[in-house]
Amino acid sequence: MYSSIHSLAMDGSVGVHGEFRGSMDGTHLTGDPCLVxxxxxxxxxxxxxxxxxxxxxxxxxxxxPDSVLEIGGPINLSSLLFVNNCPSLNNSRxxxxxxxxxxxxxxxxxxxxxxxxxxxxxxxxLMVLHLEPSFEAKTLxxxxxxxxxxxxxxxxxxxxxxxxxxxxxxxxxxxxKQSCKDLTENSKDVSCIxxxxxxxxSTSTSSKLAQDLNEYANVLFLPFLSTYLEEDTKTLKSEANxxxxxxxxxxxxxxxxxxxxxxxxxxxxxxxLRIEAQSKYLQSILEKACNALNDHAAATSGLEAxxxxxxxxxxxxxxxxxxxxPFDTPKIPSLSELATSLENRISSDLPARFGNCNGSPFxxxxxxxxxKKRPRPLFGNGDLVxxxxxxxxxxxxxxxxx
DNA sequence: CATTGAATAT
DNA sequence: CATATTCAAT
Numbered sequence: 001m002y003s004s005i006h007s008l009a010m011d012g013s014v015g016v017h018g019e020f021r022g023s024m025d026g027t028h029l030t031g032d033p034c035l036v037x038x039x040x041x042x043x044x045x046x047x048x049x050x051x052x053x054x055x056x057x058x059x060x061x062x063x064x065p066d067s068v069l070e071i072g073g074p075i076n077l078s079s080l081l082f083v084n085n086c087p088s089l090n091n092s093r094x095x096x097x098x099x100x101x102x103x104x105x106x107x108x109x110x111x112x113x114x115x116x117x118x119x120x121x122x123x124x125x126l127m128v129l130h131l132e133p134s135f136e137a138k139t140l141x142x143x144x145x146x147x148x149x150x151x152x153x154x155x156x157x158x159x160x161x162x163x164x165x166x167x168x169x170x171x172x173x174x175x176x177k178q179s180c181k182d183l184t185e186n187s188k189d190v191s192c193i194x195x196x197x198x199x200x201x202s203t204s205t206s207s208k209l210a211q212d213l214n215e216y217a218n219v220l221f222l223p224f225l226s227t228y229l230e231e232d233t234k235t236l237k238s239e240a241n242x243x244x245x246x247x248x249x250x251x252x253x254x255x256x257x258x259x260x261x262x263x264x265x266x267x268x269x270x271x272x273l274r275i276e277a278q279s280k281y282l283q284s285i286l287e288k289a290c291n292a293l294n295d296h297a298a299a300t301s302g303l304e305a306x307x308x309x310x311x312x313x314x315x316x317x318x319x320x321x322x323x324x325x326p327f328d329t330p331k332i333p334s335l336s337e338l339a340t341s342l343e344n345r346i347s348s349d350l351p352a353r354f355g356n357c358n359g360s361p362f363x364x365x366x367x368x369x370x371x372k373k374r375p376r377p378l379f380g381n382g383d384l385v386x387x388x389x390x391x392x393x394x395x396x397x398x399x400x401x402x
Numbered sequence: 403c404a405t406t407g408a409a410t411a412t
Numbered sequence: 413c414a415t416a417t418t419c420a421a422t
Contacts, residue, residue, distance in 0.1 A: 044415050168415055
């Protein structure tokens, strides 16, 4: 293909000045794009139309300037949160763990480095999306540019082109494309809101939906957390035997968390039951309605009565739904609360358990911060506060015992 | 260290 | 402007 691509005149033999170019005769058949440099003091690469075309081709081949590779598919809420709470994992590890965990269900394989990079960079945002549940339930997609300088360079196959050339050009290219897009989108329709769940500051639009999803997240997450906590407690206990009283406080905290968790679980189960019961109830009502309608429809005169009955039922149903809404939910602390307390506990006792895990477990701007970012009092009872206070004590104690 | 994207610099 | 270089992040 590009076998006959001439490399740049790098050697000292400066036989050419002015512009070094490869194609003078207007259209030449060999599609080999030679690099054209501008003159002396700073030979700059000139992006000729041809070269640019080649560039555009490559980018298009890679899916477009801002094409992103959707990978990872569904990432389990559980795995994501779990790895997020593991201080010994760095971001890449975290992501890979989460991905591995969910890959088993998917059969997706991930190898691209650029993808990996961006995906990892996406992790904090994914976390936010999770805790700010304005996204589609349990499916997460990590996004990564496919057309990166490196891939473009490989695709173009033009010798002498460097990453820096591509990088710069790509930056401009992306910007240009984006402005185009912006214009068309601006002029097109303003009505699409759901699509843009833009960067970190995703403010939940529908609080009702958010609440529902948060509960959903609880349902998903709690059992998992429970299992994890139990195992963790085991190891903690065994360590307590070895290390004596120092760990007992941490153990107490741990058990406390666990106890609370079980409470949550119970509440959750009750909620589940009630939801099921409710749905059955509604179903029966609907059936009755249908029957009533049929009966009365048979006797043509009874139509009005049927309608009345139906609307009556409708009112009843809607009332029931409203009644369903506020109940119990205030008792369920948000997921972020739970995660926060758990994370506090972990970060307080883990350094003691692991020795030093290579410095700070969480990057300062990283997920830990994000987890805490959500306003605490979402479900107002400051129930967790005393617990956290005690955790603070433990932390202090740990850090003081050297 | 390699690579990237954003922000500057020329 | 168009390209290069630097900066920060991972």
